[in-house]
Amino acid sequence: MSNAEIRVAVLGAGGRMGSEAVKAVQAAEDMELVAALRRGDSLDRITEAGATHVVDLTVPDSTEENVRFAVQHGLHAVVGTTGWDGERLQRLEQELAQQPEVGVLIAPNFAxxxxxxxxxxxxxxxxxxxxxxxxxxxxxxxxxxxxxxxxxxxxxxxxxxxxxxxxxxxxxxxxxxxxxxxxxxxxxxxxxxxxxxxxxxxxxxxxxxxxxxxxxxxxDRASFMPGVLLGLRTVGSRPGLTHGLDGYLDLGF
Amino acid sequence: MSNAEIRVAVLGAGGRMGSEAVKAVQAAEDMELVAALRRGDSLDRITEAGATHVVDLTVPDSTEENVRFAVQHGLHAVVGTTGWDGERLQRLEQELAQQPEVGVLIAPNFAxxxxxxxxxxxxxxxxxxxxxxxxxxxxxxxxxxxxxxxxxxxxxxxxxxxxxxxxxxxxxxxxxxxxxxxxxxxxxxxxxxxxxxxxxxxxxxxxxxxxxxxxxxxxDRASFMPGVLLGLRTVGSRPGLTHGLDGYLDLGF
Amino acid sequence: MSNAEIRVAVLGAGGRMGSEAVKAVQAAEDMELVAALRRGDSLDRITEAGATHVVDLTVPDSTEENVRFAVQHGLHAVVGTTGWDGERLQRLEQELAQQPEVGVLIAPNFAxxxxxxxxxxxxxxxxxxxxxxxxxxxxxxxxxxxxxxxxxxxxxxxxxxxxxxxxxxxxxxxxxxxxxxxxxxxxxxxxxxxxxxxxxxxxxxxxxxxxxxxxxxxxDRASFMPGVLLGLRTVGSRPGLTHGLDGYLDLGF
Amino acid sequence: MSNAEIRVAVLGAGGRMGSEAVKAVQAAEDMELVAALRRGDSLDRITEAGATHVVDLTVPDSTEENVRFAVQHGLHAVVGTTGWDGERLQRLEQELAQQPEVGVLIAPNFAxxxxxxxxxxxxxxxxxxxxxxxxxxxxxxxxxxxxxxxxxxxxxxxxxxxxxxxxxxxxxxxxxxxxxxxxxxxxxxxxxxxxxxxxxxxxxxxxxxxxxxxxxxxxDRASFMPGVLLGLRTVGSRPGLTHGLDGYLDLGF
Structure with missing residues (x-):
């Protein structure tokens, strides 16, 4: 599994959603869980572990800093944390302009x-x-x-x-x-x-x-995990910011 | 069919419910439709036709007189018309006390x-x-x-x-x-x-x-007819006043 | 209403679906019913009435001739009749090639x-x-x-x-x-x-x-009529053959 | 709580149903959990703890012995274990004939x-x-x-x-x-x-x-617990054998 292309760091791994995400990533054959951070852990652990993707399931207070860290280090991010108002989104778009190959998915609902x-x-x-x-x-x-x-x-x-x-x-x-x-x-x-x-x-x-x-x-909260995995599998091929998981679904008939 | 024990007069046969009742009684093998009265028809037609049962699906203004006529002539009555307040019910109970073998069912809902x-x-x-x-x-x-x-x-x-x-x-x-x-x-x-x-x-x-x-x-209004027929088949063996079709259903387990 | 752009001839007007279609077209403010043909009526009545659109709700035996007549006279057709196998469809495509502005919708289901x-x-x-x-x-x-x-x-x-x-x-x-x-x-x-x-x-x-x-x-059969009307309103702007009403629905998100 | 009249011993407390029952009894204000037996524990613990009621959620192999023990010691029993065939039921009826005040409920379904x-x-x-x-x-x-x-x-x-x-x-x-x-x-x-x-x-x-x-x-298995509690609250007033929880429900109208 060490050759998996999707090397995931889960942020907020101590929370209810985060701990489900840890299990889901571990169970996915095409992914490797390389880091699981809890409140207070240094973000440097993400890069030290060689992550290619970040899943942010933390709290509104820390999600912006987490995502900025990921983008600045060229990592794709799947974000389920709330609190992304217009100002935050604008700042994120500016960061992403500097990293034209990075993709970020912010999704209020992963089911x-x-x-x-x-x-x-x-x-x-x-x-x-x-x-x-x-x-x-x-x-x-x-x-x-x-x-x-x-x-x-x-x-x-x-x-x-x-x-x-x-x-x-x-x-x-x-x-x-x-x-x-x-x-x-x-x-x-x-x-x-x-x-x-x-x-x-x-x-x-x-x-x-x-x-x-x-x-x-x-x-059951388990229903969110297929959406998180779909996000992780897709975000790398969708540079820039996508809002809502429906942006990744094939809904054309 | 002329030997059917349940010889039915439908009152209000020109209305929506009444016309359904006419068809339902005609289709029932154990009943005979002997009269179908519309607004203005003389109640004497009921007795002239040799009815044993009356179905009243008329209007609040005439239902009391119709049912009193039936009871006084010893006929059982199944009543779907609204407008039976406490006073009317009390007068009906008094009539029924004079005719101890007659049954009346007043049902707000026949489905x-x-x-x-x-x-x-x-x-x-x-x-x-x-x-x-x-x-x-x-x-x-x-x-x-x-x-x-x-x-x-x-x-x-x-x-x-x-x-x-x-x-x-x-x-x-x-x-x-x-x-x-x-x-x-x-x-x-x-x-x-x-x-x-x-x-x-x-x-x-x-x-x-x-x-x-x-x-x-x-x-569909057709859903009321099995209840009307059940009422007609049962009312003759339940002397006195029954309120609500559930009184005729076997709900004990 | 004589200036309605959608002047409709209903074929099969004596059938269950056809008679519903007659009523639906009459009730539509942007359409005019100009002809209602029953089995045996001459197709010439369609053109004499100045129809711009035809609704075919007839039987497998006559639908092909009806639609060919419409196409050859430059009329758009909405078809609910079954029996359109591969051979028939091929012949229809050939007719349509001669009339590049005519649209035909064949729909197995109008609900x-x-x-x-x-x-x-x-x-x-x-x-x-x-x-x-x-x-x-x-x-x-x-x-x-x-x-x-x-x-x-x-x-x-x-x-x-x-x-x-x-x-x-x-x-x-x-x-x-x-x-x-x-x-x-x-x-x-x-x-x-x-x-x-x-x-x-x-x-x-x-x-x-x-x-x-x-x-x-x-x-209820009434559920098919909004689909028939949608077909009539759309078929004129969709030249050629469309199979299935979903081709006219806006299903992209 | 030590004065609760319903003093319960749960048998099979290590199983999935049994562990739910332990929690349910502990949470019930009118009951006291006095013993929780797992596979291999001596039945004497039931009487030593002063139980008045037994809940059997064990396995087909041991349920008959468990219930006989309860009946012989004058304890009421609520049984959710399967495996009670005709012969076993007959032997149980004989035991119960010796203890006319004891009630036993055998229920295949507690929801x-x-x-x-x-x-x-x-x-x-x-x-x-x-x-x-x-x-x-x-x-x-x-x-x-x-x-x-x-x-x-x-x-x-x-x-x-x-x-x-x-x-x-x-x-x-x-x-x-x-x-x-x-x-x-x-x-x-x-x-x-x-x-x-x-x-x-x-x-x-x-x-x-x-x-x-x-x-x-x-x-969720939690849905069985209200039925288990209803059984415990009722079994003491229903001497003899009752089969099926519906025997305790008030289904007359």
Whole structure:
């Protein structure tokens, strides 16, 4: 395995996502795990270990410095940490301009199924008269609807607006408060909280005589790992900054 | 067929439900349709035709007079018309006391599947930590949630309260208004409106590691007819007033 | 409405699909129904009425002659009739070569949701470890699985093969005959037959920790009309032969 | 907690189910865990610890001896181990005849949702024209369909037979082998195997115009613990042998 072309350093290896990534990289036949850094470890260990790729699954406070280090040393980076606002992204683009062969993927969501479901929902939304979303999560979640559901609704609404699709028909005159859900840019979004569940989303599209349903179930953090590995395998051939794993998926038909 | 024991007069035969009932009775091998009355027809036609049973699918204004006529003439009645408030029911009970062999069924819902789904939901609700309802209807519906969903929630809540089950856990701190649905006696109820749908209801029950879902789909008015026929076949052996088709279902295990 | 640019002749107007098409064209604001032909009517009525577009919803025996007539007279054609084998298609291509501005769409399926569901399934299949199909239909259907399910399985299998995806894992050693369904090119396909249903299909994709489900429900023939109208609106700008409505859908992301 | 009336000894505490039971009993406010025995531990530890109840989650080879020990010492027993054939049950009944106050529950399934789903399916099956089952499991399962699905089908078929319900209609003339699933006493059962899943079952019931679906999802072994606790809380008041957790559920309406 020492000749693997993808030599990976995992940053944030002590966290929940990071420790899964360590296992996933170790299990991948075409990769070698050369370093696993925890909070406080020196970044120099990355280069000393001869890494070619970095996976950053740390915290918003340190992710920018980690990625800059990788880019400056010519390493490709796959980033799952949040906190990349406009300013940070701009600085990163400037760094990348100096290293035209380096690729960076920043992805808010590594679950392939979730990324595909959002893309399909956005594509299909303009072809149906009605569109709503039901998301279902464990009852410890503090926000409703989920961030993923809000983003999916925004993508669907934008596509419908752009193609002149009228808002979903709705004759409701009398409702118990909240019955019709939250309204995110004309898309009604319903949030179910149920013990036993993890993270689930159902996009419902309807026209006269037919319904299309796109559902994604996330049962376990393990679902993020195929996306992380796909990122690692692809990032080296995609110089510059890519935002969202869908940029690496082959969604043309 | 002239020896059928169940000789049926359909009242309201010109309406949507009534015309379905006419067809259903004609197709039933153990029944004979002896009269089909429309608005304005004299009730005497019922007795002249030798009916033993009456199906009332008329309007709130005339249903009481129709049923009283049936009871006074010793005929069993299956009633799907709404508008039976406490006063009317009391007067009916008094009539029935004079005719101890006559049975009357007043049922707000003849869809067997829907009646079963409500009964199962009420039974199961106390065994799970979390309970919510999602109902889905065509977009021309004016009220949300549906009356059936509200009644189901009330039945579930009553059973949970009676057995000391705590409210469903919910850590929501931050929500877009309406995201968590309408709250009907501690049960969250979500109403989806989608072109292409008719009338659907999903009861979701969850505990650590498991989920039970009870879903009923009503695609067509035809779904009410098996319940009407079951009512006609049973009402003759159940003297007095029965409220709700579940009174005729064998739900003991 | 006499200035509508899309002046439509419906062929097969006496059939079930044709009569729906007549209503759909009449209801469309940007179209005018100029002729509705039934079996035996002369095709000359199409040109006499000044049609610019033809919808062919007839029978395999007459569809080729109908479409040839349209092409030769410079009219665009949307075709839902089956029976277009390789030879017929070849002859049609030759006709079209003589009329470089004419467009013809031959579509085996006009339900937008069904076409989208198949396309999404084919796209997603290569990203998951496991893939199966459950199709559900009314119990009068004579073949199992449905043609749509077989075609969807073939598309999914082809994509998985092309990208080197291993067959879905399956440790089954002991089964009651038929339990694991029909095997269509490595994809297991299960056919449910249930009174009350029309035509439904569920594509199930799974990897460690996640599931993606793409479900299409067809409740009514009305579901084909948006696809017919989309065909009519698009065919004039797509010269030559297009096979499958997906050729007109914007599926790039 | 030392005054808890339910003083529990868990047998098989080193196994997967047993270790979950240890945690569940410890977390229950009305119980006390007084002993946790592993393979090879002396049964005397149960009585020395002052247990009032025993949970047996061991192996077929030792379960009979364990339960006999409990009964002979006047302790109530909740048993999840398999292997209780007719002979063993008969010997157990004889033991119990000597100890008229002792209760024993032998349950093949402790997931409340699953037990309820089976009971509801059996109750509802006779009211619908069509009935089928789809079960879905992880791909490491060796048998298809699952034992639970076979038992559910048998219960449903028995109820339909008893009430003279005709077999589900099915016009299939031409099928790819296996498409219509396994046939268990006239009920078609389909087995899906998908990475990411655990254990799921969907009972589909249909009549003209309506569908009733009863679905149970088992995501995690944790789902068995509420049933084990319910068993422990109830077994003391139900002398003699009870087979199946449904005997303790309040399923009358």
């Amino acid at each position: 392939l199924g979730s990324v595909l479901a959002s893309a399909f929902a956005a594509t299909a939304a303009r072809y149906f008269e009605s569109a709503e979303i039901v998301e279902l999560h464990h009852p410890n979640k503090v926000d409703a609807p989920s961030g993923t559901a809000v983003r999916t609704a925004e993508l669907m609404a934008a596509s419908r607006r752009e193609h002149g699709v009228a808002p979903s028909p709705d004759a409701t005159e009398k409702q118990i408060e909240g019955a019709r859900g939250a309204v995110v840019e004309d898309i009604h979004v319903h949030a179910v909280r149920l013990r036993g569940l993890v993270a689930h989303q159902e996009v419902l599209l309807g026209s006269a005589g037919e319904q299309l349903t796109i559902r994604h179930d996330s049962f | 067997l599947g829907s009646v079963l789904a409500s009964a199962f939901a009420a039974t199961a609700a106390r065994y799970f930590e979390s309970a919510e309802i999602v109902e889905l209807h065509h977009p021309n519906k004016v009220d949300a949630p549906s009356g059936t969903a509200v009644r189901t929630a009330e039945l579930m809540a009553a059973s949970r309260r009676e057995h000391g089950v705590a409210p469903s856990p919910d850590a929501t701190e931050k929500q877009i208004e309406g995201a968590r649905g309408a709250v009907v006696e501690d049960i969250h109820v979500h109403a989806v409106r989608l072109r292409g749908l008719v009338a659907h209801q999903e009861v979701l029950l969850g505990s650590a590691g498991e989920q039970l879902t009870i879903r009923h789909d009503s695609f | 937008l949701g069904s076409v989208l569901a198949s396309a999404f399934a084919a796209t997603a299949a290569r990203y998951f470890e496991s893939a199966e199909i459950v199709e559900l239909h009314h119990p009068n259907k004579v073949d199992a699985p449905s043609g749509t399910a077989v075609r969807t399985a073939e598309l999914m299998a082809a994509s998985r093969r092309e990208h080197g995806v291993a067959p879905s894992p399956d440790a089954t050693e002991k089964q009651i005959e038929g339990a694991r369904g029909a095997v269509v090119e490595d994809i297991h396909v299960h056919a449910v037959r249930l009174r009350g249903l029309v035509a439904h299909q569920e594509v199930l994709l799974g990897s460690a920790g996640e599931q993606l489900t793409i479900r299409h429900d067809s409740f | 409340l949702g699953s037990v309820l789903a089976s009971a509801f399916a059996a109750t509802a099956a006779r009211y619908f024209e069509s009935a089928e089952i789809v079960e879905l499991h992880h791909p490491n399962k060796v048998d298809a369909p699952s034992g639970t699905a076979v038992r559910t089908a048998e219960l449903m078929a028995a109820s339909r037979r008893e009430h003279g319900v005709a077999p589900s209609p099915d016009a299939t003339e031409k099928q790819i082998e296996g498409a219509r699933g396994a046939v268990v006493e006239d009920i078609h059962v389909h087995a899906v195997r998908l990475r990411g899943l655990v254990a799921h079952q969907e009972v589909l019931l249909g009549s003209a115009g309506e569908q009733l679906t009863i679905r149970h999802d088992s995501f």
